[in-house]
Amino acid sequence: MIRWIVSSAIFAIYLLELSSGFKEHEFKKCKDTGFCRRHRTKSGPKFDVLHETASVSGHELRATLRNMDAGKTFNLIVRAHSSGTIRLLLDEDLDPSVTNGTRYRISPEDSVTLPSFETTVTPWKTISKTTKDIVVVSGDVQVTLTFAAFKMLVVVKGKPALSLNSKGLFDMEHFRLKEEGVECDGCWSETFLQFTDSKPHGPEAMSLDIAFPGFEHVYGLPEHATSFALKPTVGGEPYRLYNLDVFEYLDSSPFGLYGSIPMMVAHKVGLTIGVFWLNAAEMFVDVSKEGSNTATQWIAESGIVDLFIFTGPGPAEVQQQYAEVTGPTAMPQQFSVGYHQCRWNYKDEADVHLVDSGFDEHEIPYDVIWLDIEHTNGKRYLTWDSHLFPKPIELQNDVASRGRETVTIVDPHVKRDHSYYIFQEAQSEGYFVKNPQGGDFEGWCWPGSSSYLDVTNPTVRAWWAQQFALDKYQGSTEHLYIWNDMNEPSVFNGPEITMQKDLIHHGNVEHRDVHNLYGLFYHMGTAEGLTLRGYQTHGEDGDRPFVLSRAFFSGTQRVGPIWTGDNTADWKHLAVSIPMLLSLGVTGLPFSGADVGGFFGNPDAELITRWNQLGTYYPFFRGHAHLETQRREPWLFGEPATSRIRAAIRERYALMPYIYTLFRHANISGQPIMRPLWFEFPDAKELFHVEDSFLLGSAILVSPVLQQGVDNVDLVLPKGARWFNAHSGEETQGAGKPVKTKVDMESIPVYYKGGSIVPRRERPRRSTRMQMKDPFTLIVALDGNWSAAGDLYLDDGRSFAFLRGQYTHREFKFEGLKLRSAVHNSGSAVVTSVGSWAPAQDLEVERVVFLGLPKTGKGYTARMPDGTEVSLEAGAASTKFSQAENAWVLRQPKLGVDADWVVELVAHK
Structure with missing residues (x-):
């Protein structure tokens, strides 16, 4: 009993410290980290390529790299791939007398990279080889490997794209025996606050010197609450990639947050390239600017160099x-x-029922209600508090009867309680992360004393997945989905609120090697559990999983969405959400969002309204709040705020066909949902720094209101396109620079890009499931040539049947005053067959709105597919477009969604 009281007191202290907000001194900076101190901005030892070893065999350029000071050798491989990707691998040529182990390497079996990528190799062609260098080419990409000192230059279509080690900062520490009396800063042991890292393998760090000639702007390296275009860091703190539970994080900071993607995108006129270092250890990245050039230094604590260079040439x-x-x-x-x-x-x-009915009472659509940790029995996940939630199955089924779903939270810390079946079974099977002495690691989190599943082990992930079966997760139904929080992993009494690095995982791998992977592995295991449950409950086509994760790494996009964590209800956090989500999008993780309204604090009516107006266009749209905040359901701010929030959320549902189609493109080709302006206007230099406006797909530009009490915004509409106000239909010319534009509280500036066709569903419904049989409206916004294009993807919205062709994907084109519908050609090897989703045969286009048609004295007639003619109405497509001078509306055309057809417009002069 005494031990329990003491432990509970310690736990209460941790909770009190967490609740008091961000404590900068509890987290490391470069100066507190030995490997960063050893390498930052310091020239490394001289590395030479032994020229006699450089040779090309098929798709591989191989050579031996030597540390000329230490006499140690490293194996260098440069591979060419058919898509234009270049892969560089550097691993140590290990001396068995020094170590009987190997450096940790993320392999395809770890499910970060796709095994299929290994088969996409293509041959190098040797252009020349001298005692100075070797030059090879593959397609539009040329690589020059300089021997002394080691340097590699990548040229794309004749343009210098990337230079490796041009500043001589490259270093790769070799394995060694500890030598008494030899100084090495933080190599063999390191203490931070009260925590000591034993570092049994000694120094393993690497420094990569990557320069981007002619590139003024680089982007990426999520997750940081800072600008989209990465700022210079030399002289300040570098960007840090280390997944941490950062309570009430600061804006405008390079400090690493909950997830990490070690990828950077460089963009300039005529060329976009990317670099991705497949390494899950702690990493720091410096950015420096020298005129029109950008240089970077990447420092990782352990692992190998496994660098992917994406040569574009476009975004x-x-x-x-x-x-x-x-x-x-x-x-x-x-x-x-x-x-x-x-x-x-x-x-x-009762609270859940009250909130659920409140949405219907106020005619606001929603799809999912969420339950946090208090729904469990004493923070034992996959259980229910029998007093607060005595009938969870009835609750879920009642919510589902209105077309909605329920989500419960499931975190990776497992309460150490022998009566708790999850802990009992996992302990008996040896499924927990181990301490250096071989026992189960014990840390503190929400339940108190906890152990953590070693999800790096595929056997543990498979076992964990089985726990989500309906007969295992008592009280769950097919309408219940999952939220993985705290999976960085968060350990309240650990260094920097996480695990110490010398803990041991499957295969005798240290935690330092896989820290940034842990959250992804936990996310994967949970999603696999819902996938298995889906096949058990729905049969052949299953049920797609939905699992939200806070921690992430490269590959998370294949598993499920993430959000940006514990933000605050203030205007700065509203604004910084845009660059944070843009950074995630351009590094391959587009299904993301920020807590609407801010997790901490109490937004007023203006802030919550503006945040919902922006959140309408987030890929992931969730309102969320801390336990100690005031209740903030959308109707609690009174009128006119409730009406404005209702309009914003309804607009999300009207755009559902367009947004769902964007997700299909992301599913086929990895394209971001939320895009920087330069993604669609890559040669417009004036847009390279813009981060307060963005594009949703290619067709919709959003310029949110990010300041309190303003009646105008600086609107940037790119030149070279026609722009149509999504609320009024009026055309505005793109200036390519900020233009003062009036705003009111009813909406934020949103524009259709000329040349786009946007599908919508205009009828208000309570949820997406209730929209499934609704007809469509097509917005046809014409470019300067009076043409436009767009597409619409439909499937059952739930199962994996789309993988066997059960979907409908149509493309719409308007040219020469003719609007056509045809089967969409994805142009991707991912889609192997043209699909047909039977229910789409009963769906129709009920209205077509044309914006920007040539002026005509007597209007237009539409010649329908059956030869009949229908007059178009001028102006009022809906009340929104009543002021549009060149808006014309075709009503009730009864055009089949899943059919080929042509509608021809005839102008009457």
Whole structure:
């Protein structure tokens, strides 16, 4: 009993410290980290390529690299791939007398990269070889490997794209025996606050010197609450990639947050490239600017150099090349693209029913209600508090009767309680992470004393997946989905609120090697559990999993969505959500969002309204709040705020066909949902720094209001396109620079790009499931040539039947005053057959709105597929477009969604 009281007191202290907000001194900076101190901005030892070893065999350029100071050798391999990706591998040529182990390497078996990528190799052609260098080429990519000192230059279509070790900062520490009396900063042991890392393998760090000639802007390296275009860091703190539970994080900081993707995208006029270092250890990245050039230094604590260079040459090609390596985005359930309502915590079943009915009472659509940790029996996950939630199955079925789903939280810490079946079985099977002495690691989190599943072990992940079967997870139904929180992993009494690095995982791998992978592995195991459950309950076509994760790494996009963690209800956090989500999008993780309204604090009516107006266009749209905040369901702010929030959420549902189609493109080719302006206008230099506006797909530009009490915004509409106000239909010319534009509280500036066709569903419904039989409206926004194109993807919104062709994907084109519908050609090897989803045969286009048609004195007539003619109405497509001078509406055309047809417009002069 005394031990329990003491432990509970310690736990209470941790909770008190966490609740008081971000404590900078509890987290490391470069100066507190030996490997970063040893390498940052310091020239490494001289490395030479032994020229006699450099040779080309098929798709591989091989050579031996020597540390000329230490006499140690490393194996260098440069591979060419058919998509234009270059892969560079550097591993140590180990001396058995020094170590009987190997450096940790992430392999395809770890499910980060796709095994299929290994088969995409293509031959190098040797252009020349001298005693100075070797030059090889593959397609549009040329690589020059300089021997002394080691340097590698990549040229794409004749343009210098990337230089490795041009500043001489490359270093790769070799394995060694500990020598008494030899100084080595933080190599063999390191202490931070009260925590000591034993570092049994000694120094293993690497420094990569990567320069981007002619590139003024680089992007990526999520997750950081800072600008989209990465700022210079030399003289300040470098960007850090180390997954941590950062309570109430700061904006405008390079500090690493909950997830890590070690990928950077460089963009300039005429060329986009990307670099991705497949390494899950702690990493620091410096950025420096020298005129029109950008230089970077990447420092990782352990592992090997496994560097992918994506040579584009455009933004879309870089995204597709990255997706070829780590996979495209999983096709989500349609409900998950709707609005989610979450709070820590909805306190009991009556509370859930009250919130659920409140949405219907106020005619606001939503799809998912969430339950946080208080729904469990004493923080034992996969259980229910029998007093607060005595009838969980009835609750879920009642919510589902209105087309909605329920989500419960499941975290990776397992309460150490021998009466808890999860702990008892996992302990008996040896499934927990081990301490250096070989026993189960014990840390503290929400339940108190906890152990953590070693999800790096495929056997443990498979066991964990089985726990989500309906007969295992008592009280669950097929309408219950999962939220993985705290999976960085969060350990309240650990260094930096996480695991110490010398803990041991499957295969005798240290935690330092796999830290940034842990959250992904836990996410994978949970999603696999819902997938298995889906096949058990739905049969052949199963049920796509929905699992939200806080921690992430490369490959997370194949598993499920993430969100940006514990933000705050203030205007700065509203604004920084845009660059955070753009960074995730261009590094291959597009299904992401920020807590609408801010997790901490209490937004006023203006802030919550503006945040919902922006959240409408987030890929993942969820309102969420801390336990100690005031209740903030959308109707609690009174009028006119409730009406404005209702309009914003309804707009999300009207755009569901367009957004779901964007997810299909992400599923096929890895394209981001939320895009920087330069993604679609890659040669417009004036857009390279813009981060307060963005594109949703290619067709919709969003310019949110990010400041309190303003009546205008600086609107940036790119030149070279026509732009149509999505609320009024009026055309505005793109200036390519900020233009003062009036705003009111009813909406934020949103524009259709000329040349786009956007499918919508305009009828208000309570959820996405209730929309499934609704007809469509097509917005046809014409470019300067009076043409436009778009597409519409449909499936059952739930199962894996789309993988066997049960889907409908149509493309729409408007040219020469003719609107056509035909089967969409994806142009991707991922889609192997043209699909047909039978229910689409009963769906129709009920209205077509044309924006930007040539002026005509007597209007237009539409010649329908059956030869009949229908007059178009001028102006009012809906009340929104009543002021549009060149808006014309075709009503009730009864055009089949799943049919080929042509509608011809005839102008009457």
